[in-house]
Amino acid sequence: MRIFSNFDTKLREQTFQEYQSKYGVDNVLCFWRSRLYQVYKVIFPLLSLVFFTVLGLIFFYKRLWGDYFGYIVVAFLIIDIVFAFPMVTKYIDYKMDFVIVIPNSIMMYAQGGIFKRNIVTISAQSIKTISLQKSWFLYSVFDNGDIIILTEGDNEHYGEIVLRRIPRVEKRRNQIVKVVGIDLQADQNPHP
Numbered sequence: 102m103r104i105f106s107n108f109d110t111k112l113r114e115q116t117f118q119e120y121q122s123k124y125g126v127d128n129v130l131c132f133w134r135s136r137l138y139q140v141y142k143v144i145f146p147l148l149s150l151v152f153f154t155v156l157g158l159i160f161f162y163k164r165l166w167g168d169y170f171g172y173i174v175v176a177f178l179i180i181d182i183v184f185a186f187p188m189v190t191k192y193i194d195y196k197m198d199f200v201i202v203i204p205n206s207i208m209m210y211a212q213g214g215i216f217k218r219n220i221v222t223i224s225a226q227s228i229k230t231i232s233l234q235k236s237w238f239l240y241s242v243f244d245n246g247d248i249i250i251l252t253e254g255d256n257e258h259y260g261e262i263v264l265r266r267i268p269r270v271e272k273r274r275n276q277i278v279k280v281v282g283i284d285l286q287a288d289q290n291p292h293p
Contacts, residue, residue: 108215130202135268142191225281242293246270
């Protein structure tokens with residue numbers, strides 16, 4: 102579904118297929134946030150919101166009779182909408198943020214709501230290091246982590262790119278290095 106020019110739900114598939122036809126199936130990598138992100142940032146908060154709404158309505162239903170209960174229901178609906186808005190934003194992040202890796206480049210697509218999309222492209226020549234971070238218990242249990250790409254950024258905002266909550270980070274790092282065609286071993290071993 103395409104809404105405006107910046108919000109296209111088919112963008113990931115279209116971009117992936119476009120680059121596969123251009124560079125070949127083995128030379129293009131596409132990945133996105135893990136299911137842990139969806140569970141932790143969307144599903145769990147949504148279930149909590151529903152649970153507390155039902156408990157609150159049961160509590161007030163037993164104590165208030167008549168016309169006042171209608172006002173309580175309206176108040177709960179307004180509160181639910183306010184608390185559900187960040188969950189919708191996180192769901193958009195989960196579904197529409199992705200990374201495309203092609204020979205000599207890494208592109209990160211970040212959808213910020215309906216009206217805003219950021220695309221950051223990193224050249225392989227500017228990559229200094231690709232490091233991994235698994236600093237949370239659930240990251241280790243579900244094999245998730247962050248990929249941190251340090252570049253020789255000529256732009257002050259893009260000296261370090263962090264791809265957060267990526268599944269199978271070690272595998273993804275190795276795939277990135279292979280597809281982009283860089284040799285990080287030479288940079289990681291200091292010369293005597």
